[in-house]
Amino acid sequence: MKMxxxxxxxxxxxxxxxxxxxxxxxxxxxxxxxSLGYTEVTAVKEAMRCLNCSRPQCIERCPVHVPVPQFIxxxxxxxxxxxxxxxxxxxxxxxxxxxVCPQEDQCEKSCILGKKYEPVxxxxxxxxxxxxxxxxxxxxxxxxxxxxxKKVAIVGSGPSGLSCAYELAGLGYKxxxxxxxxxxGGVLLYGIxxxxxxxxxxxxxVQSLRDMGVEIITNAVVGKLVxxxxxxxxxxxxxxxxxxxxxxxxxxxxxxxxGVYSANEFLTRVNLMRAYEFxxxxxxxxxxxxxxxxxxxxxxxxxxxxxxRIGAKDAIIIYRRSMFELxxxxxxxxxxxxxxxxxxxxxxxxxxxxxxxxxSAIECIRMDLCEMDESGRRRPRPIKGSEFLMxxxxxxxxxxxxxxxxxxxxxxxxxxxxxxxIIVDEETGRTGTRGVYAGGDIVTGSATVxxxxxxxxxxxxxxxxxLNGD
Numbered sequence: 001m002k003m004x005x006x007x008x009x010x011x012x013x014x015x016x017x018x019x020x021x022x023x024x025x026x027x028x029x030x031x032x033x034x035s036l037g038y039t040e041v042t043a044v045k046e047a048m049r050c051l052n053c054s055r056p057q058c059i060e061r062c063p064v065h066v067p068v069p070q071f072i073x074x075x076x077x078x079x080x081x082x083x084x085x086x087x088x089x090x091x092x093x094x095x096x097x098x099x100v101c102p103q104e105d106q107c108e109k110s111c112i113l114g115k116k117y118e119p120v121x122x123x124x125x126x127x128x129x130x131x132x133x134x135x136x137x138x139x140x141x142x143x144x145x146x147x148x149x150k151k152v153a154i155v156g157s158g159p160s161g162l163s164c165a166y167e168l169a170g171l172g173y174k175x176x177x178x179x180x181x182x183x184x185g186g187v188l189l190y191g192i193x194x195x196x197x198x199x200x201x202x203x204x205x206v207q208s209l210r211d212m213g214v215e216i217i218t219n220a221v222v223g224k225l226v227x228x229x230x231x232x233x234x235x236x237x238x239x240x241x242x243x244x245x246x247x248x249x250x251x252x253x254x255x256x257x258x259g260v261y262s263a264n265e266f267l268t269r270v271n272l273m274r275a276y277e278f279x280x281x282x283x284x285x286x287x288x289x290x291x292x293x294x295x296x297x298x299x300x301x302x303x304x305x306x307x308x309r310i311g312a313k314d315a316i317i318i319y320r321r322s323m324f325e326l327x328x329x330x331x332x333x334x335x336x337x338x339x340x341x342x343x344x345x346x347x348x349x350x351x352x353x354x355x356x357x358x359x360s361a362i363e364c365i366r367m368d369l370c371e372m373d374e375s376g377r378r379r380p381r382p383i384k385g386s387e388f389l390m391x392x393x394x395x396x397x398x399x400x401x402x403x404x405x406x407x408x409x410x411x412x413x414x415x416x417x418x419x420x421x422i423i424v425d426e427e428t429g430r431t432g433t434r435g436v437y438a439g440g441d442i443v444t445g446s447a448t449v450x451x452x453x454x455x456x457x458x459x460x461x462x463x464x465x466x467l468n469g470d
Contacts, residue, residue: 012113013117014117015118016118016119017042017045019035019036019042019124020035020036021034022034022036024339024340028309028339028340030309031193033195038124038125038127043124046121047076048076050113051113052073056068057111057112058107058122061107061109061110063454063455064090064453066087066107067086071083071086072122075125075128080129080133081133083129084130084132087126090457092162092163093162094126094130095127095205096159097123098128098129098130099123099127099196099197100192100196101123101449102448103121104330106448108121108123145172148173150173151174151234152176152238152239153177153238154178154238155228155231155238155241155242157177157179157184157186158187158188158243159453159456160452160453161177161186162177162184162186163454163457163460164439164460165214166208166209166212167456167457167461168460170212173464174213174215175213175215176216176235177214177215177216177217179217179219180219181272183218183272184218185199185202185206187441187449188449189202189271189272190271191245191264192271192302193270193271193302193305193309194271195305223410223411224406224410228407228433229410229411229412236435237435237463237467238436238437239429239456239459240437240438240442241452241455242407243440243441243452244404244441246403247263247264247397248399248401248402249262249399250349253351253352254351254354257354258358259286259288260352261285261394263295263300263397263398266303267302269284269285270310276306276310286393287310287312288307288311288393289311289314290312290313290316290391291304291307291314291315292316292390292394292395292396293395293396294349295398295399296317296319296321297398297400298329301328303396303398305336305339305341315340316341316343317343318344318347318364320346321345321367321369322369322378323345325369344390346367346380347366348380349362349364351363352395358393361390362390363390364389364390365382365386366382366386367380367382368380368383402419403442403445408420408422411436413433421443421444427462428465429459437459439452440452440456
């Protein structure tokens with residue numbers, strides 16, 4: 001009688017395969033990337049954790065619908081070139097998204113494996129595929145369709161603008177991007193530090209667009225040098241993706257003192273203008289000994305970790321709620337604590353104190369957390385008589401941003417809501433002005449890189465439909 005052997009199930013590795021990182025005490029004094037990523041061996045090992053679900057939910061949770069199971073399967077089988085090609089069918093910026101996307105709240109949150117164990121490290125695998133392509137210089141430009149003869153303008157070269165341009169160039173349109181700063185990339189360049197997102201990654205992804213024939217005009221401030229209405233005289237359609245980079249302050253006494261920065265200004269000076277290399281680059285920024293960053297989001301983490309790298313001996317996060325409510329990514333908080341950032345929680349600044357025109361201290365009040373508010377977090381309330389002084393010489397406010405009114409105020413028939421964000425049709429990204437579309441943070445307020453890319457991609461499809469007379 002012939003014995004039938006039962007097929008053994010592969011043993012599931014419960015935890016993600018870790019990626020190597022720089023030592024915290026070393027990295028706090030340099031701007032090199034913190035995470036060193038996967039090797040081929042560790043990437044394949046992590047890819048083996050994927051269950052190859054018959055009904056994968058990770059794709060739907062991704063705003064641009066990256067075919068996650070297909071590219072992971074390609075990595076698992078050592079077909080690395082196929083993996084990156086599969087991602088780039090829908091995502092121009094895999095090297096960016098693999099580093100800065102909050103996968104834990106998107107694709108990885110829906111991973112079936114995550115119901116019992118840690119989910120598959122989708123973000124790390126996406127980064128591996130992009131980095132390997134860069135390492136071996138295997139970037140290739142697919143054959144573009146015949147030109148439609150129609151022209152589309154993109155205002156802003158951030159994630160939504162780049163994504164929209166990528167889709168439209170692939171459909172045969174002549175695309176021109178207008179960028180206000182001297183280098184393209186938007187928030188990817190000025191807002192995210194080198195140690196989280198190296199500039200060469202952004203430059204490579206932008207070059208992919210140029211290879212597709214996209215023209216990028218820098219130092220072009222739309223709303224000043226030219227208006228959207230003026231652009232529409234020469235173009236068949238326009239997409240506005242200017243983001244929400246207008247700084248927001250706390251509205252307290254002392255914010256006009258020297259040594260007070262918005263996170264936008266501080267990060268732009270260091271990231272884009274390379275103030276950390278002063279005097280080689282003539283963009284100074286005050287390098288405080290005791291730096292307080294007000295806020296608890298990812299921008300606050302970027303600012304406080306940057307302050308450490310340019311010389312702060314004591315870098316402090318001031319946040320009015322507890323660590324439980326802190327909105328920053330868990331990974332960024334973990335890295336900040338490893339690097340020596342001090343978290344002062346359940347306190348709120350009420351006044352900034354100066355000496356001879358410069359910041360010398362910040363006065364705070366302790367907060368009590370009470371009932372839930374509309375955001376689902378406990379509402380903070382000041383505790384009477386609990387004020388105290390904290391000596392600091394630099395204060396950075398990272399309490400959110402607003403829409404820059406430059407484009408909206410200079411464009412006729414463009415409707416905005418009470419906060420200054422452009423009103424669009426949610427399904428198409430169409431504004432009230434014929435042929436003009438918008439998406440990303442200028443519509444939603446501050447959100448994620450990948451959600452802005454999803455908005456740009458959706459608008460591109462609508463523009464294509466519009467220009468074809470449908």
